[in-house]
Amino acid sequence: MTPALDERNRIRAAMERILAGAPERSNGALTVVALATEAGVPRNALTQRHLDLKAEFYDKVRARGETPDSEKRLRQQLLKLKELREDDKAEIARLQTDLEALVRVVHQLTVENRQLRTELATPDTRVRVLPTQPRPTD
Template structure:
């Protein structure tokens, strides 16, 4: 048997073991990386020398109706990103409300500041306190 045929046979046997749920050399994930580990071949053997076997493996995984590990990871990541996006949306809404409130406060303080400056600029009557007269004793 030629080396290429022996490699193809190892890949097919590894494919059968992974799909049967009895991996010997890998974690049994439904990925090309796990298939290459299971077949004990480099990953590029599947991506470059035997892409038909890679496509066959993916087709069999799809027939089973089970999502691949990478699809599961991506779905989890999508869920997490959607949760983060919702949290960010809430935070942005709160920040927008805070900005509106701060603008109102700044406007109010600006008006009060103008009024106080006008009061300081216009002199009013000066009131002075006179010292109290001391009371004589006994009174």
């Protein structure tokens, strides 16, 4: 038996054990990693040499009405990313509101600063000399 044929036979046998719920070497997860471990082959045997067996495995998993573990993890990750995106949207909206308020404050302070500088630059004609009171004599 050629090594490739033996490898294919081991992968098919491992596929049947995992799908039957009786794994011998792996944790029985519905993943390519578990299938490769169960078959005693490197993972790249399924991802590079025997793509048809990998596809067949996932087809059988889906035919049973189950979702492969890798797909479940990806779906969970997708949900988490969507939640984070919504959180980011809310944060961006809050920051935009804060930015608008800060721009208004900076504008108001700029106007006030300009007024104060103008007042300092012009002599104040409102300054008056107050009369002094006579000193009491001893």
